[in-house]
Amino acid sequence: MRKADVAETLLSLVGSAERARSFVGDLIEEREQGRVWFWRSVTRLWLAMLGRDLLSAPLAMAICCVVAWFLYMLLSAVLALTGYVVVTLAWGIAYVLNNHTGLELFADLLRIRFNWPPIPDAATYLIQAVVLFVIAPFHIGRSSARFWRGHEVSLAVMMLVVWTGMAAFVPVVGIGITARPAMVPVMVMFVLAGALLERFRSTPAALS
């Protein structure tokens, strides 16, 4: 990817793609100013556009982040429960197959009574961590990109602020794991990753 395309992609994340294209076109016309000037201009405009974007509708964006937090909690609960059930079943079936002879298995099946072992704590923590910090934020990011197209970065910045507050006062309580404010940057990173994937999946030209 050439520097102009990278610059255009970065700018299109904080404003309209058409404006980003024309701005980068202007910078290309003044290419004699040099590489440092080019990137300094892109950086300054990017920051200015991000600031304007954040201030253009801060209340609507904050409300969206609060709604996204509760959707995130719901999604986390559903995914974590599903993951827990799947792993428990897999663990139990593996245990039974490993510790029962064919006859015992048949007898247990008839009585519907298995010596079902609990899954290890480490597996519980792993499921929760992956769901809470990776999968659920990633899906929230993908969904939010459909509603806030061209505002992905400002939404992520706002989310960082709002979700830190939400994590402090309304923590996600899982089976042994709580989403602490210190973990919010990791979650928001995956929200942004999901949003960017959705953005570039729907407009592959932006990356070409």
Place this chain on the structure above:
Amino acid sequence: MAAAPPLGEFEQVVLLAILRVGADAYGVTIRREITECTEREPSPGALYTTLDRLEEKGLVASKYGDPTPERGGRAKRYFTVTARGGQAVARAQRAYQRLMKGLVLPGGARA
């Protein structure tokens, strides 16, 4: 029509530069005009955010031209000053002129 909003100094500079350049007013030409007339070079970031702000206020309008090869196939964004923008800049300039009228500046120069 609502009264034209007050303008900052750089907003006035940008509006006047667009008026001076005329039909070919886009980012590069506006920046060059400002540099030539004011002897200070605005950063493209400052210029573009000001142009966006002026457009939101309804003081300038923009439209995209055709993509050109020397710009890597990217279109120019042309700006024109709206009637409201013209009124705003005229009002701001008249205010400056009234303030300056009859003044004797330090060093003896007359306004």
